[in-house]
Amino acid sequence: MSHHLPVHGAAAPAAVTTASSGVTLGDLIVQALSRHSSSKAFVAGRRRLTYAHVRGLLSQYVAALARRGVGLGVGVTMLSPNMPESWIVQAATYLLGGRFTGLQTLASVSDHITVCADAEAAVLVVTAPLEEHGHQVLAEVDSLRHLMVIPAAGGPPRGRAPGGRVARPRSGDRDGCRLAAVHRGDDRPAQGRDAATPAGTPDQPAWETCLNMCAEASRPVLVHVGMSATGAGTRGGMGITLEGCHPRYVDRVAARHPDLNVIAARVAWPWQSEMIAVALHKANVWMELHGWSPRHFPDELKREIARRLRKKVFFGADYPMLTHERLVEEWRGQGFPSDVLDDVFSGNAEAFLTSIGVR
Numbered sequence: 001m002s003h004h005l006p007v008h009g010a011a012a013p014a015a016v017t018t019a020s021s022g023v024t025l026g027d028l029i030v031q032a033l034s035r036h037s038s039s040k041a042f043v044a045g046r047r048r049l050t051y052a053h054v055r056g057l058l059s060q061y062v063a064a065l066a067r068r069g070v071g072l073g074v075g076v077t078m079l080s081p082n083m084p085e086s087w088i089v090q091a092a093t094y095l096l097g098g099r100f101t102g103l104q105t106l107a108s109v110s111d112h113i114t115v116c117a118d119a120e121a122a123v124l125v126v127t128a129p130l131e132e133h134g135h136q137v138l139a140e141v142d143s144l145r146h147l148m149v150i151p152a153a154g155g156p157p158r159g160r161a162p163g164g165r166v167a168r169p170r171s172g173d174r175d176g177c178r179l180a181a182v183h184r185g186d187d188r189p190a191q192g193r194d195a196a197t198p199a200g201t202p203d204q205p206a207w208e209t210c211l212n213m214c215a216e217a218s219r220p221v222l223v224h225v226g227m228s229a230t231g232a233g234t235r236g237g238m239g240i241t242l243e244g245c246h247p248r249y250v251d252r253v254a255a256r257h258p259d260l261n262v263i264a265a266r267v268a269w270p271w272q273s274e275m276i277a278v279a280l281h282k283a284n285v286w287m288e289l290h291g292w293s294p295r296h297f298p299d300e301l302k303r304e305i306a307r308r309l310r311k312k313v314f315f316g317a318d319y320p321m322l323t324h325e326r327l328v329e330e331w332r333g334q335g336f337p338s339d340v341l342d343d344v345f346s347g348n349a350e351a352f353l354t355s356i357g358v359r
Contacts, residue, residue: 029091033058042084045239047154049084057085060156061092068123068146072097075121075143079103079112079130082230085150089125104321106229109136111321116141128152129234201244203252211257218356220261222288223250225275226268229291247275254282261356265316267292267301276304279312286352290316294331306340314352315345 033041037052049057070076076093078100080086086102093100101119103112116124116137124141125148126134134147149158200206202223214221225247228240247268254262265288268275279285287309289297297305305313315331317324331341353359 029058029095042087044084044154047084054084054088057088057156058092058095061085061088062095064148064157065089065092065096065098065123068148070096070098070123074098074123075101075119076123076125077101077103077112077116077119077121078125079105079134079137080125080127080150081105083127083154085127085154089150104229104318105130106232107321109133112137113140115321116144122146123148125150125157128158201249203249203256211253211260215257215260218261220263220286220356221253222263222265223253224265225250226266226271247271247278250275250285251278251282254278254285258284260284261286261352263288263314266290267297269298272298272301276300276309280308286312286314286348288314288316291318291322293322294327294334297334302334305344306336310340310343311348311351313344314349 033051033055041051041054042049090100120143123146
């Protein structure tokens with residue numbers, strides 16, 4: 001059985017089928033969107049998108065990508081802050097059978113050129129404030145054929161395709177927007193997230209049902225700590241306050257839910273000392289260090305990884321901006337003993353997964 005989103009003005013996308021089950025990725029996405037059509041899917045600034053709204057936008061993006069030649073095996077890359085369209089473009093790419101690669105907003109033009117070339121991307125999707133950046137990448141990557149621009153405030157893409165000139169955004173459309181909360185509800189999965197959201201920081205009552213469910217299911221929660229890349233370098237930081245990413249919220253959640261395993265994600269700069277103290281004080285707190293080169297880890301963190309945090313740290317990457325090969329080489333270059341690296345690279349994660357019943 002195949003199930004496609006209705007695409008207005010374009011042919012329906014090809015199904016991506018799992019051979020063993022006959023269920024397409026489109027089936028799973030459409031079923032999920034249809035199941036809770038009137039419920040909130042995204043809260044992004046003042047935007048409130050229900051699952052029905054998301055399905056409508058998804059149809060438009062499927063059509064827009066199809067007109068740009070996206071199909072089985074075709075690569076799509078995307079450069080944008082966290083916003084609903086980040087998920088929608090990714091889902092639309094998969095519905096068409098394409099390959100999706102996200103780009104880190106804080107990386108350089110040269111980094112994005114390298115990633116797009118390695119991915120052999122044919123379409124680059126950017127938000128309006130990053131359009132000039134996108135044109136620079138487009139000019140340097142032979143495989144790229146189209147630049148698709150999303151309004152800064154979200155919504156359907158701009159421009160014509162194929163061969164059409166991308167329309168310039170109006171100055172009034174350059175307002176920032178961030179993904180502030182994803183789906184919530186008893187029948188939906190918990191997700192790793194930044195601490196500051198409209199639902200409140202993780203220690204607020206709105207999260208209690210989710211946290212209790214995870215504890216009962218013996219599944220960890222992941223909370224981002226430290227400076228957020230989303231909004232960095234923009235006026236007002238897209239409305240994000242860094243206080244919401246302080247390790248104190250990991251501490252409070254772990255204290256109130258001793259049966260819950262809490263993973264603090266990212267280097268916790270500029271509060272690394274506090275994060276180390278929380279991890280040492282709470283046996284149900286671990287640290288996962290993605291998004292940073294170990295060359296730039298604070299000295300205090302490097303010391304404790306080889307000592308008191310040796311069994312509490314998980315290797316993390318930030319692919320494709322930080323590849324596993326690069327990070328392994330840089331970890332090895334920091335002078336850590338080989339047995340410590342064995343724990344960080346795999347031993348700690350294997351022990352953790354075993355402890356929660358994952359084989």
